[in-house]
Amino acid sequence: MNFLRQSLTIAAKDLRAELRTKEAIQASLSFALVILLLFSFSFDPSEDEMRALSGGLLWIVFAFAGALILNRTFAREIPNDCLDALVAAPIAGAALFLGKALASFILLFVMELVCFPVFGIFYNIGWTAQFWPLMLVLVLATWGFTVIGTTFSALTVNMRLREIMLPLLVYPLMIPCLLAAIRLTSQLVAGQPLDPEVMVWMRLLVGFNIIFTSLALVLVESVLLG
Amino acid sequence: MREKIIYGMALLAAILLARNLHSTFLVLPDEANQGMIYRIMFFHIPAAWTALLGCAVALVASVMFLITKNFRYDALAVAVTEVGLAFLAVNIVTGSIWGRIIWGIWWTWDARLTSAFACWLLYFGYLMLRGAIDEPTRRATLAAVFSIFAFADVPIVIFSIKWWRTQHPQPVFWGGGSMDSAMWLTTMLNWVALMLVGAVFLLVRLRQEEAQREIDSMRRMVHAI
Numbered sequence: 001m002n003f004l005r006q007s008l009t010i011a012a013k014d015l016r017a018e019l020r021t022k023e024a025i026q027a028s029l030s031f032a033l034v035i036l037l038l039f040s041f042s043f044d045p046s047e048d049e050m051r052a053l054s055g056g057l058l059w060i061v062f063a064f065a066g067a068l069i070l071n072r073t074f075a076r077e078i079p080n081d082c083l084d085a086l087v088a089a090p091i092a093g094a095a096l097f098l099g100k101a102l103a104s105f106i107l108l109f110v111m112e113l114v115c116f117p118v119f120g121i122f123y124n125i126g127w128t129a130q131f132w133p134l135m136l137v138l139v140l141a142t143w144g145f146t147v148i149g150t151t152f153s154a155l156t157v158n159m160r161l162r163e164i165m166l167p168l169l170v171y172p173l174m175i176p177c178l179l180a181a182i183r184l185t186s187q188l189v190a191g192q193p194l195d196p197e198v199m200v201w202m203r204l205l206v207g208f209n210i211i212f213t214s215l216a217l218v219l220v221e222s223v224l225l226g
Numbered sequence: 227m228r229e230k231i232i233y234g235m236a237l238l239a240a241i242l243l244a245r246n247l248h249s250t251f252l253v254l255p256d257e258a259n260q261g262m263i264y265r266i267m268f269f270h271i272p273a274a275w276t277a278l279l280g281c282a283v284a285l286v287a288s289v290m291f292l293i294t295k296n297f298r299y300d301a302l303a304v305a306v307t308e309v310g311l312a313f314l315a316v317n318i319v320t321g322s323i324w325g326r327i328i329w330g331i332w333w334t335w336d337a338r339l340t341s342a343f344a345c346w347l348l349y350f351g352y353l354m355l356r357g358a359i360d361e362p363t364r365r366a367t368l369a370a371v372f373s374i375f376a377f378a379d380v381p382i383v384i385f386s387i388k389w390w391r392t393q394h395p396q397p398v399f400w401g402g403g404s405m406d407s408a409m410w411l412t413t414m415l416n417w418v419a420l421m422l423v424g425a426v427f428l429l430v431r432l433r434q435e436e437a438q439r440e441i442d443s444m445r446r447m448v449h450a451i
Binding site (some may be wrong): 107131148151155156158159160161165168169172175176177179180183200201206208211213219222223225226 | 292344347348351352353358359363364367368370371372374375376378379382384385387389390413
């Protein structure tokens with residue numbers, strides 16, 4: 001119980017700091033819009049082709065723009081030595097990690113929710129036919145992205161070339177999560193239900209989240225103290 | 227003593243490689259469907275096994291480092307990752323040459339090629355990560371954490387990419403393929419030879435790491451004085 005309250009306190013602190021500065025979410029949203037614009041130059045598909053491409057396009061946007069949010073997760077604690085204070089605070093490293101992950105998750109989710117209607121309008125696509133299953137996929141895949149991203153944000157925080165190292169380490173690790181998200185999103189944006197054929201990807205997402213959430217919670221103490 | 231072990235293993239590897247090359251090119255016949263080019267498999271398959279074993283050893287060494295904080299394990303982890311990465315590169319390049327002859331293309335995004343490439347990038351990230359951290363304890367700890375993450379990811383990456391698409395000939399392991407016993411013997415012996423080569427690389431690399439650490443500690447001592 002105490003653990004959960006500590007995590008929520010950290011998450012609330014992060015979100016408050018973000019709401020006041022808006023630096024991560026602004027950077028990430030404008031970057032996402034730029035990529036969506038650039039995609040319109042790179043190909044000119046018909047509506048059906050666009051639906052088939054939608055999963056890949058959207059998740060590449062989310063992965064690129066999301067890296068900007070995840071980079072800030074721990075980097076925002078560097079000024080004034082806040083990170084040292086947080087590590088020294090009488091809370092478990094796992095609680096700190098979970099709090100930061102929750103805050104990043106919410107920011108990523110907001111960015112993705114804004115991208116969907118923009119994508120729908122720019123590319124003339126109705127994407128709401130399978131709204132709730134789509135939201136479920138979004139939550140699961142974003143959580144997988146968040147867990148890996150937050151771990152590596154902590155890992156790279158004191159590194160030179162931090163902005164480059166994070167995506168370099170995170171994207172290859174995220175391949176299973178990304179493939180599942182792309183396949184499921186394409187299916188749902190095309191208006192088809194989650195049939196048994198794609199349910200295997202749903203299971204993969206759940207398995208990925210369980211494995212890496214537990215791994216991150218176990219190892220985060222070493223990362224923070226390392 | 228250690229010197230002698232390294233030379234002895236290198237000699238053994240050379241003899242075994244000579245025997246295998248002789249058997250590969252002069253004794254074994256062309257394969258019925260693939261002709262001449264199938265011979266590259268005697269290096270392609272053992273290289274993959276050696277690389278996989280390297281990943282496993284890197285995992286064990288990383289876990290042991292996190293538990294004991296003994297820098298010997300860190301040296302082992304980085305050495306074995308570098309050697310494994312080299313063998314994985316051999317695997318990918320030989321596979322690509324084989325694909326050029328049999329499929330007519332250097333590269334296709336089929337399941338096994340893609341996952342081998344993804345694993346290579348994953349472990350290349352490990353080396354990049356090490357390069358970006360100067361402080362030895364921090365570098366060893368963070369690299370160990372990354373190695374554990376990477377190893378947990380490898381099977382999921384392989385399975386997910388396999389579901390994504392499949393175009394590779396059935397693998398000899400856990401698949402429908404089969405191999406003549408003489409070819410099987412040469413494959414196995416070549417695996418032993420490649421493992422010996424890998425072990426020699428590993429020992430040389432370990433010695434470099436130890437020397438590096440000694441130099442670092444001397445430098446710190448000089449600064450302290």
